[in-house]
Amino acid sequence: MGSPIYLTIVEDMKQxxxxxxxxxxxxxxxxxxxxxxYNVSRMTVRKSLTVLASEGYIYSVPGKGNFVNEPNQDKYILYFNEMNSIESSIEETELLDVNIVKPTLEILFNLQIPENKRVVVIRRIMINDGDPVAYDIKYIPYYRGMPIVEKEIHYATFPEIVAKKKSLFAINKELKIRVQRPDAEIKAVLNIEDTDPVMAIEQKLLDENSKPIGWGVTYFIGDFFHLQAVSSFVDKSNNIY
Amino acid sequence: MGSPIYLTIVEDMKQxxxxxxxxxxxxxxxxxxxxxxYNVSRMTVRKSLTVLASEGYIYSVPGKGNFVNEPNQDKYILYFNEMNSIESSIEETELLDVNIVKPTLEILFNLQIPENKRVVVIRRIMINDGDPVAYDIKYIPYYRGMPIVEKEIHYATFPEIVAKKKSLFAINKELKIRVQRPDAEIKAVLNIEDTDPVMAIEQKLLDENSKPIGWGVTYFIGDFFHLQAVSSFVDKSNNIY
DNA sequence: TAGTGGTCTAGACCACTAG
DNA sequence: TAGTGGTCTAGACCACTAG
Known part of the structure; x- marks a missing residue:
């Protein structure tokens, strides 16, 4: 009916x-x-196979044929944003300070910069119902004449801060997600106890050549935090109809 | 040279x-x-646009034209598997027990089953260097004559346990990731203290009609656990060359 | 050498948009 | 009504695979 030929072939193969x-x-x-x-032209068949391949069902080996893929059990889609991964979203952000400092070894390693380079440190607290729920520290390599406009930093996500001019398309990101006991600094800033677990999410931003352009950690109080992910094998054909 | 026309158009548009x-x-x-x-046929241009669309750069509005997309900043690819998200992978698994029980309210809710239905409970401990590192509980709706082979459960991941016969392609999954204080049961099983934070990962398996076919939680000791994710905007054209 | 998938062409007809 | 993207055809030539 309304459904084009190539999609009926796709559904048939999926079945x-x-x-x-x-x-x-x-x-x-x-x-x-x-x-x-199917009594169709080769381009139509190839369109169907392209859809199946893009959804991970098949792959092709030139000269040989098309093959059924192993389902990738372990792959998920995760949505994360330091501003909205809180149970109820963040109402307020407090900019603690913005400084230009000598990098520690950890920062040097993560930003892949020479020892003599300085970095900008931005420290923020996310606030919900008047209480702190997350503590956020970001490091960006400093260059001469770099504009640091505190107002712009307040509510911005990390990519927005770093990619002032640069297209957001060109930025790649890596996340590390781990649990940790709060150290003295985190306990003080977030006003929590030793028994309050903290979720630490490291964010690293890379440019198109995989050069680090920003690194940071956000510490979320456990009670206010959770992440959700879905398997990437949901039938995307639902979006087509 | 070797690069086909449609890819040079793709690179040009990306740039x-x-x-x-x-x-x-x-x-x-x-x-x-x-x-x-570009002095090419329309099918070649459309092939380029299909690639750009599949990588999220553009989208089309029939009757109007093709448009540049908002970069989806928050989307990541996450790999998770309860058997290998530990710092060093799991050497050993201990099957605590397999029981058929009356479901609690929480289980009823998550499996969307009637009150009178029974569920299979599988409890396992993941062991590393002789010490427990994770505690795993899974619930599966029980049906008469269901085969429960303890040997098969030992080292299997959740989808493998549930999808004995069923194609793994047809299973959708949802993850919930959160931090929590260990309760008495978790402290006892994992041999940890109140100050040891725990990562709880809920897994829900759904069939092709979004009916739950399995639900469970794995509790990881924080020290042994971390997850990694990468932005889904990595230039996939690297895979093509 | 016969068969495979990869790229590309020059057409066609369609539904939809917007002046 | 002119222009847009969506689908489809019937061809072509290519590099590669495997007997």
Whole structure:
């Protein structure tokens, strides 16, 4: 009906794979055979195979054929943003201070900069219902004449702070997610006890050449924090109809 | 040279977007105009646009044109597997017990089953260097004649346990990641103190109709646990060359 | 050498948008 | 009504695989 031919082929192949009729590693019919089976042109068959490949169902080996993929069980989509991963979103941010400092070894390592380079340190507290819920520290390599406008830093996420001019498309990011006992500094800033667990999320920003352009950690009080992720194998065809 | 025409168009458009020449929301040239610009057929231009769209750079509005997307800052790819998210991978698993029980309210809610239904509870401990590092509890709706082979459960991940026959392609998964103070049970099983923070990861498995087919939580001792995620905007064209 | 997937062309018809 | 993207065709030539 409204559904184009290439999508009915996609659904047909998915059904065969989901039912186990085609198993991981199996070679599927050749493109020309599929043309005959469905009575369509090769470009239409190839469109279907492109969709199946983009959703991870199949892969192709030039000269040989198309094969059913191993389902990637361990892959998830995660949404994170230091400003909205709190149970109820952040109402207020307090900018503690912005300083230009000599980097520690840890900072040198994470930003991959020479020893003599200075870094900008931005410290913020996220506040919810009047109480601190997260403590945020960010390090950015400092260059002469770098504009530091405190107002702009207040509510900005890390990529927004670093990528003032640069297109956000060009920034790659890495997250490290871990639990930790609060140290003295964190206990003081967040006003918590030894038994209050803290979620530490490290963010590293990289430019298009994988050079670090920013590094930082956000410490969330456990009670206010959780992350959600979904398997990346949800049937994306739902978005097409 | 070896690089096909459609990829040089892709790189060209990416460069324009990364440089800010084309900004989010901007309409790009029409497909026919691009055909003239690059002196190629429309199918080749469309192949390029398909690649750009699949990588999130652009989207199309039929009847109007193609537009530059807002970069999705918050989207990450996360890899998780209760068996290998430990600093050093798990050497040993101890199956504490497998029982068939009356579900609690929490289990009823998460598995979306009627009150009179029974559930299988599987409790395991992950062991590293002789010490427990994680405590794992899984709930699966029980049906008459369900085979429960303890040997098969020992080292299997959750999807493997639930999806005995079913294709792994058909399973969707949801993760909830949170920090918590260890309760009495967790302290006893993992042999830890009140000040030892625990990472709790909830896993929910859903079939193709979004019906829950399994639910569980794994409690990791903080010291042995971390997750890593990368932004999903890494230039996938690297995989093509 | 026959078969495979990868790229590309020059057309066609369609529904939709917006003046 | 002119322009847009969406689908589809029937061809072509290519590099690569494997007997």
């Amino acid at each position: 065969k794979i989901n039912a186990g009729e085609l198993k991981p590693g199996d070679m599927i019919k050749s493109e020309n055979t599929l043309c005959d089976d | 324009k977007i990364n440089a800010g020449e084309l900004k989010p929301g901007d309409m790009i040239k029409s497909e026919n105009t691009l055909c003239d610009d």
